[in-house]
Amino acid sequence: MGITKSEIFTNQQNEIATLAKVFGHPARVAILQHLFKINTCVCGDLVNVIGLAQPTISQHLKELKNVGLIKGTIEGTRVCYCIDTDNWLNMKSIMIKFLDQDYSETEECC
Amino acid sequence: MGITKSEIFTNQQNEIATLAKVFGHPARVAILQHLFKINTCVCGDLVNVIGLAQPTISQHLKELKNVGLIKGTIEGTRVCYCIDTDNWLNMKSIMIKFLDQDYSETEECC
DNA sequence: TTTATTTATTGCAATATTACGATTAATGAT
DNA sequence: ATCATTAATCGTAATATTGCAATAAATAAA
Numbered sequence: 001m002g003i004t005k006s007e008i009f010t011n012q013q014n015e016i017a018t019l020a021k022v023f024g025h026p027a028r029v030a031i032l033q034h035l036f037k038i039n040t041c042v043c044g045d046l047v048n049v050i051g052l053a054q055p056t057i058s059q060h061l062k063e064l065k066n067v068g069l070i071k072g073t074i075e076g077t078r079v080c081y082c083i084d085t086d087n088w089l090n091m092k093s094i095m096i097k098f099l100d101q102d103y104s105e106t107e108e109c110c
Numbered sequence: 111m112g113i114t115k116s117e118i119f120t121n122q123q124n125e126i127a128t129l130a131k132v133f134g135h136p137a138r139v140a141i142l143q144h145l146f147k148i149n150t151c152v153c154g155d156l157v158n159v160i161g162l163a164q165p166t167i168s169q170h171l172k173e174l175k176n177v178g179l180i181k182g183t184i185e186g187t188r189v190c191y192c193i194d195t196d197n198w199l200n201m202k203s204i205m206i207k208f209l210d211q212d213y214s215e216t217e218e219c220c
Numbered sequence: 221t222t223t224a225t226t227t228a229t230t231g232c233a234a235t236a237t238t239a240c241g242a243t244t245a246a247t248g249a250t
Numbered sequence: 251a252t253c254a255t256t257a258a259t260c261g262t263a264a265t266a267t268t269g270c271a272a273t274a275a276a277t278a279a280a
Binding site: 004030036095101 | 128160
Binding site: 002004059 | 233239242246247
């Protein structure tokens with residue numbers, strides 16, 4: 001149905017999925033990489049850098065803001081974006097915990 | 111349009127997005143966590159564990175197989191699933207490289 | 221061979237996502 | 251006040267995803 005049955009999963013599972021979903025589009029990956037590369041706020045030249053229409057970029061930025069990974073400050077007619085460091089670190093710890101689950105490589109069953 | 115313009119992004123960006131998308135659903139997160147927890151192959155009791163209908167689970171398993179994170183071996187009428195360790199480690203290194211990008215915390219611009 | 225068990229596939233309905241043109245809102249410049 | 255610039259929002263089309271009932275396929279058991 002295109003609708004996810006979040007009720008039947010744990011908060012942790014839903015949180016991991018919500019965060020991962022944000023990375024699940026190359027435009028958002030590219031936006032984040034650019035913000036890291038520039039390493040200061042970017043005043044909305046992302047439309048040129050990425051190559052998608054302005055409303056599309058704006059929509060992707062909104063999703064990144066919704067999960068808190070970036071923040072934007074208004075500067076005149078422009079909006080300056082940058083990584084929200086605290087939230088990024090928090091997200092990173094959640095994701096790495098998931099990626100780093102233990103498995104014994106001794107058990108080779110299939 | 112629901113269609114992603116993959117052509118305009120790098121292979122790396124598309125790869126990160128493809129992997130992340132798989133984690134972007136709590137059912138697939140739950141399946142992977144269960145496979146890690148059990149730590150041997152699971153002979154399809156995932157339907158009971160997760161709580162979604164059998165065709166739905168089968169579909170999620172297919173997506174996990176498509177990106178190579180799990181493998182399934184036929185064992186009679188059953189199919190036994192487990193983590194594909196090599197591919198998991200490879201995925202982990204790609205994701206961690208992305209999550210671990212450098213930023214100087216000195217620059218506080220917004 | 222018939223029946224039971226298990227998993228994959230098909231088909232479909234409901235909802236979500238992606239993308240963009242057109243428009244709006246907000247500020248700056250003239 | 252008018253115009254230019256920038257970013258958000260609205261509306262909409264195209265496509266993707268999620269979920270499941272029904273069915274098929276494949277093997278095991280009787």
